[in-house]
Amino acid sequence: MSNYQNTSVVLAKRPNGEIQDGDLALKTNDVRAINDGEILIKTLWLSLDPYMRPRMNDAQGYMDPVAIDGVMVGESVGRVVESKSNKYSVGDVVTCYSGWQEYYIAPEDEPMIYKVNPDGVPLQAYLGVAGMPGRTGYCGLTHVGQPKAGETVVVAAASGPVGTVVGQTAKQLGCRAVGIAGGPEKCRYVVEELGFDDCIDYKEGDLLSKLKAACPDGIDVYFENVGGDVTKAVAQLLNKGSRAPICGYVSAYNATDMAGVETPFHIFGALEHPPEHRFFLVTEWQEQHQETTKLLADRVKSGELKYSETVAEGLENAVEAFKGMLKGKNFGKQLVHIAD
Ligand SMILES: NC(=O)c1ccc[n+]([C@@H]2O[C@H](COP(=O)([O-])OP(=O)(O)OC[C@H]3O[C@@H](n4cnc5c(N)ncnc54)[C@H](OP(=O)(O)O)[C@@H]3O)[C@@H](O)[C@H]2O)c1
Incomplete structure (x- = not known):
């Protein structure tokens, strides 16, 4: 076991229409020790995106539904806090599909993890207009x-x-x-x-x-x-x-x-x-991921690409923020701030 306690948001029940109380639930668990070739990532910012709602349904779309009691899917920006990998070091900042949770263990060869070089661009922009x-x-x-x-x-x-x-x-x-x-x-x-x-x-x-x-x-x-x-x-x-x-x-x-x-x-x-x-x-353009991210991040940095964001504080406020986003309560990219 590691020294960390994880909080996550899990799908307790499939919503019928709008999300109701009890459909999504907070859960805590101890974080296990990482194995060789794995990293432990601490989530800093979580992205809330409209596609997450169809993933709660029991219907096969272009991706599998989230399992009952499974952690809600989602991308985040996080920091590597433990590493038994030669590819990632403690302190590296990455985007990854951690799901709605505070800690995430990933194998070093997971394909959707990308290192982020902030370089004047706010980290959370890599989940929004530069993400x-x-x-x-x-x-x-x-x-x-x-x-x-x-x-x-x-x-x-x-x-x-x-x-x-x-x-x-x-x-x-x-x-x-x-x-x-x-x-x-x-x-x-x-x-x-x-x-x-x-x-x-x-x-x-x-x-x-x-x-x-x-x-x-x-x-x-x-x-x-x-x-x-x-x-x-x-x-x-x-x-x-x-x-x-x-x-x-x-x-x-x-x-x-x-x-x-x-x-x-x-x-x-x-x-x-x-x-x-x-x-x-x-x-479809995954092979251009790095090049397009850089193009957009450079435009953010130069001030040419403008954007706004709405931030919910802590995972305990993620569900309300998500429900609001589907009704347009967000003004710009909807984020959850989890840690600095
Ligand atoms: N195909 C892909 O690979 C892919 C990837 C990412 C996102 N997407 C899609 O791109 C779209 C935009 O995503 P986003 O992340 O930029 O979302 P977003 O704009 O941050 O949030 C959704 C917005 O939809 C608007 N909306 C909600 N209900 C509406 C309604 N009944 N009629 C008209 N507008 C409504 C609201 O804005 P207003 O207050 O202005 O109405 C709300 O803020 C979504 O459909 C998402 O699923 C697709």
């Missing part, structure tokens, strides 16, 4: 959306880490970037701070006519983050030859009957001229 969500926005837009200068790019959840990178990348490529977000404060931020050309508050109503006004030449690339009514409005303004990278559709993640959800595939498929669309996973 998985940032790579998702950047790679999904450039490889699947393939925007050209002068085209109009629309993205919802525009103030979140994926949308933030999509819009700022679109601007950099010479496009018109139009965001959709929940509430006037987020919309103002997206235009004034992030530099989008326009941002529409979908909660205010009249989305279609406002989108029409914001996209006078129609929509060439719709980066799909949310689905539902937003997609239905966007679908009416898509130009011939448009592209729609399907990244996710968070509006449906709390659905009680996923099979009954009208997905973006249904909405686009019913159009006379559907956009070129496909679902993608950020891991």
